[in-house]
Amino acid sequence: MIGSIELGLLYGVVALGVFLTFRVLNFPDLTVDGSFTTGAAVAAAMIVNGQSPVLATVAGGGAGLVAGIVTGILHTKGRIDGLLAGILTMIALWSVNLRIMGSSNVSLLREDTLFTPLREAQWLGRTWWAVLLLLGFLLVLTLLVDWFLSTDLGLAIQATGNNAQMIRSLGVNTDNTKILTLALSNGLVGLGGAMVAQYQGFSDISMGIGLILVGLASVILGQAIVGQRFLFQATIAVVVGAVLYRLIVFGALRAGLDPNDMKAITAILVVAALLLPRWGFLKRVPSLRTRGGRVPPREPAPDPVSEIDAEANATAVPADPPAAAATPPTKAGG
Structure with a gap:
């Protein structure tokens, strides 16, 4: 589980x-299926050739960034549909990744990596210290x-994702x-x-x-539970959502499901996360509505005419009281 x-x-x-x-730019980018492998290929090739794991990891992110720029140029300057531009870059990256690695796979079991100190300290996969370190790194990245x-x-x-014309x-x-957004996105991928x-x-x-499906499952599943206000x-x-997705896969494997069915399970998770909020199931979860679990009653919309009358009455100057009727003077000694 750890x-x-x-x-x-x-x-x-x-x-x-x-x-x-997917959420910010509202762009269906399929480049991630290729840029993910590109980052891994660049990092593995550099580590095998004796480079620093830190430098190799940064270079893997930079390679993904370049892949995102290619997709962005194809879409914006070449006027190619965004979905097709991502597919074209993804297909081209298959050959590029083979060139980088020199074969279909590269082993790093005998090489020093970012996680070698954690494995030597017997933290990785056994204690919560490695989880805390990775969580701290991810929180810093999230804040950035x-x-x-x-x-x-x-x-x-x-604003470009919401209303590009405006x-x-x-x-x-x-x-x-x-x-820029496609470059940063694929740089993170x-x-x-690489990691x-x-x-x-x-x-x-x-x-x-199929990595795009994993990413979408993480985004949709997490925001369906936590929210995105x-x-x-x-x-x-x-x-x-990313952690929850891996835990669901872990539970499915422990339950005896075939590992070859994981892609189908991922697709079912995405469909469920998309449909359940529309059916009103997740709307009844207290954490999705208010902090206290209760929905405050809606106050009736104020009547503009009543507000104007009330304001006029409050600012009106009261009229002077009517003068008392004059009494005729009486004659002295009368």
């Missing part, structure tokens, strides 16, 4: 990248994403914001691929197949 949580936290990096394109999306450039990216009318170059390869001890050409809540939900 190993599943650790792997879920690593896939949380990938889920953050999918969140940027939140900070970036709160800047002027990040707000322009969010933000374009304000002078923002939406082509640049799309390219490549970074996650997953070092954690598992190998890089394989097919390790990224605030930006920080939405990004934390992505991390929770």
